[in-house]
Amino acid sequence: MADIAADSAEHAEHAEHAEHAEHYDLIIVGTGSGNSIPEELNDRKIAIVEKGIFGGTCINVGCIPTKMYVYTADVARELTEASRYGLSPVNPGTGEPVDQPQWRIDWDGLKERVFGRRIDPISRGGEEYRRGDETPNITLYSDVARFTGDRTMQIGTGENGNATTITADQVILATGTRTWVPDVIAESGVRYRTNVDVMRMEQLPRTMVILGGSIIATEFAHVFSSLGVEVFVINRSDILLRKFDETVSSRFTEVSGTQWTNLLGRTVTGAREHGGLVTVTLDDGREIDCDELLLAQGRVPNSDLLDCAAGGVELDDDGKIIVDDFGRTSADGVWALGDAIAGPELKHVANQEARAVFHNVATSDEFDLEPLKHDNVPGGIFSHPQIGYVGMTEAEARTWAEKNDRTLTVKVQEYSDVAYGWAMEDTTGFCKLIADAGSRRLLGAHIMGPQAATLIQLLVTAIEFDLDLVDFATKQYWPHPSLSELVENALLGLEFE
Numbered sequence: 388m389a390d391i392a393a394d395s396a397e398h399a400e401h402a403e404h405a406e407h408a409e410h411y412d413l414i415i416v417g418t419g420s421g422n423s424i425p426e427e428l429n430d431r432k433i434a435i436v437e438k439g440i441f442g443g444t445c446i447n448v449g450c451i452p453t454k455m456y457v458y459t460a461d462v463a464r465e466l467t468e469a470s471r472y473g474l475s476p477v478n479p480g481t482g483e484p485v486d487q488p489q490w491r492i493d494w495d496g497l498k499e500r501v502f503g504r505r506i507d508p509i510s511r512g513g514e515e516y517r518r519g520d521e522t523p524n525i526t527l528y529s530d531v532a533r534f535t536g537d538r539t540m541q542i543g544t545g546e547n548g549n550a551t552t553i554t555a556d557q558v559i560l561a562t563g564t565r566t567w568v569p570d571v572i573a574e575s576g577v578r579y580r581t582n583v584d585v586m587r588m589e590q591l592p593r594t595m596v597i598l599g600g601s602i603i604a605t606e607f608a609h610v611f612s613s614l615g616v617e618v619f620v621i622n623r624s625d626i627l628l629r630k631f632d633e634t635v636s637s638r639f640t641e642v643s644g645t646q647w648t649n650l651l652g653r654t655v656t657g658a659r660e661h662g663g664l665v666t667v668t669l670d671d672g673r674e675i676d677c678d679e680l681l682l683a684q685g686r687v688p689n690s691d692l693l694d695c696a697a698g699g700v701e702l703d704d705d706g707k708i709i710v711d712d713f714g715r716t717s718a719d720g721v722w723a724l725g726d727a728i729a730g731p732e733l734k735h736v737a738n739q740e741a742r743a744v745f746h747n748v749a750t751s752d753e754f755d756l757e758p759l760k761h762d763n764v765p766g767g768i769f770s771h772p773q774i775g776y777v778g779m780t781e782a783e784a785r786t787w788a789e790k791n792d793r794t795l796t797v798k799v800q801e802y803s804d805v806a807y808g809w810a811m812e813d814t815t816g817f818c819k820l821i822a823d824a825g826s827r828r829l830l831g832a833h834i835m836g837p838q839a840a841t842l843i844q845l846l847v848t849a850i851e852f853d854l855d856l857v858d859f860a861t862k863q864y865w866p867h868p869s870l871s872e873l874v875e876n877a878l879l880g881l882e883f884e
C-alpha cells in the first residue's frame with residue numbers, strides 16, 4: 388500500500404513538473420552519433436542532453452584516440468624490427484652496431500599530440516558550437532536524462548534540487564555503452580583503468596594486465612606492448628578474437644603470443660592491492676602483479692540510466708533498446724540508434740543509423756522512412772597484426788551452405804606469396820575468401836596483416852554490389868606490385884563450378 392501511495396505521489400509530482408516543462412520539437416540524449424543533426428532540422432527547437440564529455444565515445448575515448456596511439460605503436464614496432472629490412476642501428480660516434488637499440492617513449496608528448504592538439508579542442512569546439520549563436524534552435528543540457536513519462540524527461544538527478552523537466556514531440560536515444568566491470572573486480576575494490584582514462588595515465592606503467600580478448604583488449608595490448616610495457620592478456624576462452632573467423636582467431640592468437648603474454652582459458656577469481664601494485668589471482672591459483680589493470684571484457688548499455696520503463700521504451704535481455712527496421716522504439720515518437728540498440732558496436736554503423744533516424748524524424752511521410760542497414764558491415768581491428776573483415780566466417784558459411792544446398796570455395800592467400808609481401812618481409816599475414824562456388828559470389832572475407840583494414844574495402848565493394856568474382860578479378864587492372872595483388876591472387880585462387 389505504502390509503495391502504491393508513494394508511486395502515485397511521485398507520478399503526480401512528475402505530471403505537475405511536465406505541465407510547467409520547457410517543450411521541444413525534439414530531445415536528443417547523447418552527443419556521440421546523436422550530435423550529427425542534419426540541416427533539415429534547423430527549423431526545429433531541439434534539446435540535446437549529455438551527461439559526460441561532449442562528442443561521445445568515438446572522438447573522445449574510442450576509435451580516434453586509440454588509433455592515434457596505435458599508429459605510434461605501429462611505428463615503434465617497425466623501428467624495433469628494422470633489421471628485417473637491412474637497417475641496423477649504429478652508434479653515431481663509432482659506427483659500431485648497437486645490439487639492442489632503445490627508443491625513448493615521450494608519453495607526455497604522445498598525450499599532447501593526441502588529446503592536447505587534436506581531441507580536446509574538437510570536443511570543446513563542438514560543445515561551444517552547440518551553445519553558441521550559430522545553432523540558436525538548440526539548447527544543450529550537461530547532465531543525465533531519464534524518462535519520467537511519455538516523451539517527458541528529467542534532466543539531472545534531482546539532488547540539491549537541480550533537476551529540470553523537459554518534454555518533446557519526439558525523442559532520440561543515442562546513449563551508447565560503457566565498460567563492463569566484472570563483479571570480482573568491483574567487489575575487490577582495486578583500482579583499475581578503462582578506455583576512458585588509460586590513454587591519459589600520468590606515466591607509462593612497467594606492467595599491465597588486460598582483462599578481455601576481443602577488439603578493445605587486443606588493440607590496447609598492441610599499443611602498450613609496442614611502447615615497452617610488459618603486457619599480460621587474461622582471457623576466459625582459449626583463443627583471442629573468438630567471435631571472428633577461425634583462421635583469424637587461431638593465427639592471431641599464435642602471432643600475438645610473441646608480442647605479449649597471453650594467459651588463455653583463465654578467469655580472475657580475486658584481486659587485491661599491495662605495495663602500489665594490483666595483484667590478480669587466476670583460477671589456477673597463479674598471481675600476476677601489475678602496475679595497471681585495464682578492463683576490456685565487454686561493454687554494457689547505458690539504458691539503465693534512462694528509466695526506459697517510465698517512458699514506455701522496451702529493452703531486450705541485454706539492456707539494448709528494441710527498435711524496428713527504422714529505429715522506432717516501442718514508445719510512440721521515441722527513436723534509438725548506435726550502440727544503444729542491438730547490432731555491431733561500430734562507429735560507421737552508428738553513423739548510418741543516425742542518418743536514417745534523423746531523416747525519419749524529419750520526414751512527415753510514413754512511406755519515406757529510411758531503414759537501418761546491418762548487412763555487409765565491415766570492421767577493422769587495429770592490433771598487430773591488423774585485421775579487416777566483412778561477411779560470414781567460414782563456420783557461418785558452412786552452416787549457410789548446408790542449409791541452402793550450396794558448395795563453398797575457400798582460398799587463403801598468404802602475404803608471403805605476393806611481391807609486396809616480400810617487400811614487407813611478412814611471414815604471418817593472409818587474405819581468406821569464402822565464396823559460393825556456383826554463383827561466384829563472395830560470402831566472407833578476412834584479412835590479417837599490414838593495411839588489412841584498408842584492403843578489406845575492395846571486398847566490401849564486391850560483396851555489397853554482388854559482383855561476379857571472376858569478372859571482379861579479371862576485368863579490371865590491379866596495380867603491380869601493390870598489396871592489392873594479395874586480394875587479386877586470393878580471388879584467382881577460388882575454384883568455381
Ligand SMILES: Cc1cc2nc3c(=O)[nH]c(=O)nc-3n(C[C@H](O)[C@H](O)[C@H](O)COP(=O)(O)OP(=O)(O)OC[C@H]3O[C@@H](n4cnc5c(N)ncnc54)[C@H](O)[C@@H]3O)c2cc1C
Nearest residue numbers: 417419420438439443444445449450532563725726733734
Ligand atoms: C576503446 C574503443 C575503441 C573503439 N574503436 C572503434 C573503431 O576503431 N572503429 C569503430 O567503428 N568503432 C570503434 N569503437 C566503437 C565506437 O566508438 C562506437 O560504436 C560509437 O562511438 C557509438 O556511438 P554512439 O553514438 O552510439 O554512442 P556514444 O558515442 O558512446 O555516445 C553516447 C553518449 O550518450 C551519453 N549518455 C548516455 N546515457 C545518458 C543519459 N542518460 N543522459 C545523458 N547522456 C547520456 C554518454 O555520456 C555518451 O557521451 C570503439 C569503442 C571503444 C570503447
